Amino acid sequence: MSAEATNTGAPGRWRGRRIDLRRLGRAALAGSGARGRLPDAIDHVAKVHRAHHPGADLDILRRAYVLAESSHRGQTRKSGEPYITHPLAVTLILAELGAETTTLTASLLHDTVEDTEVTLDQVGEQFGAEVRFLVDGVTKLEKVDYGAAAEPETFRKMLVATGNDVRVMSIKLADRLHNMRTLGVMRPEKQARIAKVTRDVLIPLAERLGVQALKAELEDLVFAVLHPEEYARTRELVLAHAGRPDPLQATAGRMRAVLREAGIAAEVAVRRRHFVSVHRVRLKRREITGSDLGRLLVLVGEDADCYAVLGELHTCFTPYISEFKDFIAVPKFNLYQSLHTAVAGEDGQVAEVLIRTHRMHRVAEAGVIALGNPYAAPEACESADGERVDPTRPGWLSRLLEWQRATPDPDTFWTSLRDELAQDREVTVFRADGGTIGLPAGSSCVDAAYAQYGDGAHHCFGARVNGRLATLGTILHDGDTVQLLMSPDADVTACGPSPEWREHARTPAARIAIDRWLAAHPAVPDPPADPAAGTRPPVPAGPPRGAERPRGPVAVVADRAAASVRLAGCCTPVPPDEVTGFPVRGGAVTVHRTPCPAVHRMITSGRQPVEVRWHTADGAGCGDYRVTLRAEAFSRPRLLADLTEVIAATGAAVVSAAVEPPYEQRVRHTYTLQLADAAQLPELMRAMRRVPGVYDVERAGRSVAAPL
Template structure:
């Protein structure tokens, strides 16, 4: 986990953060451990930060961890020349400031001992317990001697699997990378760039998904300085030129304080400067920046209801920009983030962005999963059985946040990594997955949610919800309406993937054109590899020829009669093919014939509009009838064969059939069928609807295509 010396070109933070005095710590570390009854001087600052969040914490285990770490790393130095122990101390301080609990801090002090010293995992387990041992093992890198070029991707795979069982593993890794990025300056430029790229492509997205914004923003700035030095310098100069920009926000903040005080709302209003990358993004988006663009206002209150009270006052006393309003309290982000976002304009036209949240929401927004403390702590319950505190408190149907110790995105990531045994495939797929901005949340029909990248389709939703069972997906309902699998989903959509009962069905190669998530693409690719016949291009289904007699001719044995015109020939209209016991209406046509329509047929309205008078018709006695049915389905192999088999099983005969070319994976089959008994029509339609891929069967309302 080592890296290296202080980076003189690293971006300065616009907010003061406590930093380690490495030389002072180095001297303290060289003096060795102190008496057993007090904390060593070298970790006094860690103990102070820890007690600020956990006043009752037992510091004895930290003292023992420090003693082991200091003695095992003694004689090792970083490239900066400082004793190596300063690195685990710095990592531990970062986590202590975020509010990590004692077990995490203990493992953080020891996180490099197994990798870089003679300390063994068994020794860690014996002296500090199974939890600490697991965390240390989780962040221990695999040896290049054993894995060669695959060491880095396999180390990350190992770390992700460990994180799946305990998110504190990744918390330690993120803090470790942050301190290494802070001290990267003495390394060769090419190595700096390589480490910065991995940080950008893997660690920063993981920090975002775990909600650890305090680490994410500083990592972004450090990467920005290394990979884009010119843009970074331009941004630094812009911030320096606008050093008094905070005055503009301060004036707005004072106005907000006055408004809230007059309304009797207790709130803390702070000016929050933007970090370097944030200023850079705003500049690219807006061009010239005003004073209020260099920061945002943060309003902290006591209760959730107070957040909405503040929002109401701001929108009443200032001019709100409605397009900027977002409610992440009612609909939290997948990474635990909760806040109200808005923007208001003052009397002078200056626009200020405002974040409104409770103190607890703010702690979680900054520290993410670290703010959960120990999510595996067993707490007493009313029945005395005990349960995991954080996980149990968040239990519910929400797939993303039900268990903060195993977020939904992490579960899906672990599932697809198992299907990517090749290290190169895993590494490239991991970076591609993390590069996706998970900007949308879609709701499942059962009440849960799915976090998906922008542009995700119903294919992605199906695999996110059902895993490999989604191979049998034949379509979906989006917001209650039937939709093709290619349909792109929007933020807030409700999606219900529809699975066929036929276990033999599977995806087509076209699905890969609509899959955005690695989980979906890997699953589809794997299935197609196992079923090469399905990957072959399918010839377009031909239009079935219309058999003699066609769908427009009356059944040979007419089943309708016109009592007022007993000599007239009675024909069933091909546009709606009525059958008993449909309500029917007749109209006299040329040649002295009577055409019979279903009562709701559009043809009835047209005939009346033309001035045609209806003719009384009724059903007579007949053994057979003819009907035209339209089957709407999602295209798949053997659909035509399965539909005709269902029709034959129901006792009907196909008089004619038309198969239209597919459109957006959907196909329409039109069948004119001869039934032995009209009473069997409902059962026939049910049998056709039960065919895999068919989502609707209806009576024809227009002439069948020839």
């Protein structure tokens, strides 16, 4: 974490509150002070810390500073400042965000093991196991041992440690912020390399941990390094508005009056956008007004007051309903809670408004840092493998830790990590059992399956989204309800993912699991296609052509001499179907099921139907009933074998079967079956419907859901 030198001049959220590092350096060189008294160099950190934690034990901070200062003594940064100024500045950043004492202690010591002769065992002996764990979590791996893999493996180690204690990443983020603030004396190519890693990894992690204060300043610092021209243009735009009347201040004054009259105790302030936020608004709206340079922040005491404020503002101002979002009822994945709305402000300009409680505001700014020590609560416990269970550990981190275990290759891990963090937001979908799943925007049902079931998702054969059948490639949106359809077959080779699943997977966890399964289960080549038909050839089954067929009930024409009767192939009627006949050439009659669409077409065209009925001849019960069924299913291995096995178990014979090529993971099987008894048909359709992957069975000619 040894960083680097002078300030770039980029705007910082705390620029006005930053302490003079040269003064700190002089104070550090002046000595550690009398025993039991706080050294001058850490006095400011202690005052900020006590403002958040009045009863904090400052002695451990004094001892940590003494060890850090003595071990780093003689080391300087590239700016020429004493090295101790870096851990002091990192600790101050965390103190301003309200971090508790253990985090600040580890922050003071975070570079000692990496850059001095101090060992982890010494840190543990003097400051306890928690501080030792945090210091170890942020200590980089040696390039001597890991070579080019040192950076990705360091982040892997840090993420694993973060999974056990989120305070590890809090220290790393503050460390990177100070390094970015002091990046100016580095070579331009090294500045760009550090800024890119900050953009691709650290800023998304700050977003996911809810530390918006750090994220905003990191974004501006990266913006200045990687896009200096756009940064300068945005800076000039902001400065150009600085001397003009502020329409947001006028709107804020009106809001204070409205809320005061309503008897709602609230603070209303103008919250300025940071440079990257202004840049994004400019790209979105092309032109910038004074109201676009900030938002109005309304702070109240209780959750109910937030909704009371919303009601008053929507009553007394013209609201833009499309801008309303309720992140109190449905918090974001990173702990963020607030009501968002927009109203018409001065001169009709749009004024965006954030409404939240003071507690919500602290969490919005500091995220997990504002939660203090997550292990001091009674619910803190240990898992079966001895690791601490973090009650604040977010779902995205659990998913990340799961897939990283299956990615031993550093390059694959590094690429997958960047891909995972590149998703700029998450969606929350509801499970059928009432739980929720957090997924990156653009995720599909495949991703939801692996997020919920891990490798058990190999058994998934379909999904219902908001109550409707959907393919596994269906993209999920915020608020969707997903029910994953799972095969009961314990043998995963009976179903399992197809290569198409890989195309629909957006999350590394899903992609890695699918790749691992496909590698272990090579695909069996498909039979050659029929070039003329463009489809797979029909699969022959059942009795051979020309075999003697048993006799049974036949359709006869009512009140007419014996006539040649043919059963229509389009709907394959069998007893006890309601049937209708139509005379054809040669005196024959073609019999259709009455609901068959062909019946409607012929009657509409003027053809006259004749009455027909079923007649049972000698040998009833050993009949010759033919029926054509279509099975609609989600494509999976062994589906054809499972369906034909079920058909055979009911006593039906397969005359012919055809399988159409899968489309969007759906497949259609068409079977012409010979039944011994028409009464078999309902049970046959029920049995086919129970085959994993099959979601509908219909008679040819019209859609008929399988009986339940």
